Amino acid sequence: MPDLTGAVLLVEDVQEPPYKVDRMLTHLRRSGALDGLAGVAVGQFTDCADGWDTSVSDVLVERLGDLGVPVLGGLPIGHGVGQLTVPVGTPAVLDADAGTLTVEPAVR
Numbered sequence: 001m002p003d004l005t006g007a008v009l010l011v012e013d014v015q016e017p018p019y020k021v022d023r024m025l026t027h028l029r030r031s032g033a034l035d036g037l038a039g040v041a042v043g044q045f046t047d048c049a050d051g052w053d054t055s056v057s058d059v060l061v062e063r064l065g066d067l068g069v070p071v072l073g074g075l076p077i078g079h080g081v082g083q084l085t086v087p088v089g090t091p092a093v094l095d096a097d098a099g100t101l102t103v104e105p106a107v108r
Helices: 018-031 056-064
Strands: 008-014 039-046 092-095 100-103
Touching: 008 092, 018 056, 039 056, 039 092
Parallel strands: 008 039
Antiparallel strands: 092 100
16 A cells, blocks of 8 residues: 555446445544545546445445545546546645645656
């Protein structure tokens, strides 16, 4: 697991029910992997419903809402229609107030 201190974590998934998203985020929190994040960018969670009352949105609020960092959701990043590609490991700035995630291009 890379050190995420100062990083903007991007989360998205496809075909994972809310309880699995909850398990993954709980594991990251308990392991300390989310300590020191600069922010969280929430992309698309495509086909992630399972018919229960708890939604992925509920899980994301519960697991990320009290991290003490900006969280920006509704980004067109993931596996849904019209998704954008975001390079991993490049500098990024998340401005939750403005509703923007600015990512520098990947360098070869």
